[in-house]
Amino acid sequence: MNDIVKKSHQFITARLELTAREQDFVTLLMKSVKKSADEIKYTLGTDLHENFEYERIPTKFSFTTAELSNLFQVSPSALYHSLDELTDSLMGKVAYLKNPEKNSFEKAVLFSDASYSKGVLTLEVSRSTAARMLDYSKGFAEIDLKLLFSLKGAYEKRILEILSRFKNQRDFKVSLDDFSLMIGSSRERYQTFSDFRKVVIERPLKKIIERSEGVWTAKDKAGKGYELVKDGRTYSHIIFKMQWNEPKHLKKKIKVNEPQVLDLNTAVKTFVELKEKACLPSVAELDNLKSHMGLLMLDGFEVDTEFLALFKEAQEANDKLK
Known part of the structure; x- marks a missing residue:
């Protein structure tokens, strides 16, 4: 499996309320859409224009029992019931995409159809949703797929995506209200702000740091990876203080005395x-x-x-x- 999944800025900053497993399925879908688009682009080259590309992207994507069992660490015998429940919940899920600069919003249904037969799960996405997934005009995130799937919590996964989108910025500041909507939470769900901070911010960041094995590190003095900003007596914004460090595990073997065709x-x-x-x-x-x-x-x-x-x-x- 490719080590990187690419997600558009629109979906990274969208209002989403998904479980950890639901997020994994959306990631699988986005990866499949991107792979299909790349294959078309590389095959047709200069004959390809934007609308032409979207018209030819498949909208149905299939995954075998073996793939899903290995990915989600579920036995093949238990997978059927897991997929049945999961697709039930996913069919009604919507991504809320907003554009404050234009005072506009869009709502995208993530899955339009799902079926399971003979050990193969088929997911379908509308062409308009696929086009939004491939719209990188406002930027995108390249996310470590292995790390993303290793995280078990829904907040951990969403925060990793957000951090990955802004990893080349010195710091990333966002209002706590917008941040909560992006990760599918709210302060009102917790009795105290301290509880919200521990569950929604501190624990997920700690998990990301631990699981990344040095790729993500905290750069604030306290070593927590974030700072909170007050407006009067109330916390209003969060500033992420996370450092992305280039992974060192991929090195190319140089072939000696082998001529290269450079074209x-x-x-x-x-x-x-x-x-x-x-x-x-x-x-x-x-x-x-x-x-x-x-x-x-x-x-x-x-x-x-x-x-x-x-x-x-x-x-x-x-x-x-x-």
Whole structure:
């Protein structure tokens, strides 16, 4: 399984109230939609334009019993009943997407259909929801899939997604009301603010830090990973003080004395490897990618600030290997 899942800013900041397992299914769906879009984009290249792409993206995605049992750590015999209950709850779930700048909002039904037959679960999404999942015009998050699935709590998963969206910012500040809506909670559910803080903020951040094994660390003096801001006597905002550290477990093996074909196809391959952080491209591959960057952009490949940061990191990593 790919180590990264890409989610649009709209869905990261959406108002969502999902259980941990429901979030995992939404993640599976988004990953499948993105994979299908990439396959179309890489196959058709310059003949592909935005509307054309959405019209050709499949809206039905299937998952086998073996895949789901392994992913969710449920025996095949128990999976049927788990899926039956889970799809019941998911069919009515909606993502509330807001755009304060335009004073507008959208509501997207996450799943339009679900069926299970002969050991295969099929989920269907509307084409408009799939298009929203692929709308990265306002930015996106690249989330560590292994870490995301290892977290068991709903708040932990949503907070990891939010942190991943803003990991290249110095700090991320949001009102506690908006934050609560994003993760599907509210202060009113708890008798005291202290209880809310422990359950909704402190414990999830502690879990993320523990599970990430050094990838996420707290950078505030108290080591909690956040600070609260008061408006008068009431806490009004939260500032996340979390540091994302580049994982060091992926290194590319350099093949000695093997000639490389440096062309547009190689540039596409390098682009994908860099985006997915699958390996460290060589200096020659990076130079080849740079020389073909204009053509890739014309083909619809997204060369944004986050990608340029990855490109620069790869160059610096190669310099250290010299």
